[in-house]
């Protein structure tokens with residue numbers, strides 16, 4: 459049987475031949491001593507690319523967000539965050555568990571943004587009853603949605619005017635940048651910088667659509683990154699010859715940013731292929747993630763869908779709300795196979 463088309467996540471990508479060669483050729487040192495040349499090169503590369511003074515290479519996006527939040531906030535302080543954001547909902551409560559930093563989650567608007575009035579109302583006055591509000595954390599893309607530039611500007615300006623710092627979970631920042639570049643006709647790197655410049659810190663994942671096997675980076679001022687480096691050590695994330703991994707991330711930045719447009723086109727191809735199937739509500743994808751809700755009688759059959767897809771060589775996640783992610787190991791034939799398998803399930 460042919461290899462399954464894996465639409466569960468853009469984290470499943472295998473390193474390309476070119477990336478493997480770059481990893482094998484990478485000069486290595488001991489990064490805890492600060493002398494792994496490949497790690498240092500990556501940190502300089504991503505900091506420069508996004509317009510920051512410094513960056514820190516970390517094993518995961520979860521640790522990157524943890525280092526970011528704890529570098530901004532002390533115990534007894536809080537960060538404002540959306541209910542569905544990764545650094546609130548999907549990180550085991552790490553900021554609270556390890557840092558005694560309290561989240562103040564807010565509901566999202568239908569477009570994924572946090573209402574400015576809600577942000578403002580959540581900022582506590584200086585009163586011993588309250589945790590000190592210290593940070594606004596946003597995410598872009600959020601569930602595959604690109605946050606509007608005007609919103610990012612307004613929300614971060616509001617935060618700054620109230621003395622808050624700002625953090626962006628940009629795990630998929632380059633998906634947002636590539637989608638934005640397609641609209642503006644500008645370069646994806648320039649768009650990434652345009653998004654990042656509103657924030658005091660930005661976290662990016664190399665192991666999602668960019669296609670590296672492991673790793674994220676936290677970017678910020680020299681002082682912030684020095685604090686984050688201590689936290690990374692405490693969290694057990696200071697690695698040794700990690701240049702092997704950093705080289706893969708550098709290769710991704712050099713060669714695999716612009717190709718994210720192909721993933722976006724494939725998500726659209728999938729959405730178009732599923733349109734019109736009875737019982738499926740297909741959201742228009744903005745980047746590489748597609749959500750499909752099962753409604754009516756289709757909902758009652760949802761339990762059988764993923765096993766059916768798996769038998770037909772298609773992997774996905776979800777139950778009543780399916781999630782499909784496209785990435786560099788998915789091609790048009792794979793998408794068409796997924797469409798055919800889903801059609802055959804609902805036709806039967």
Ligand SMILES: *Cc1c(COP(=O)(O)O)cnc(C)c1O
Pocket residue numbers: 517518519520521523544545597627629630663665666674
């Ligand atoms: C994947 C992801 C992370 C971090 O994920 P890790 O699995 O810890 O690398 C953080 N934020 C967002 C939005 C993500 O999608």
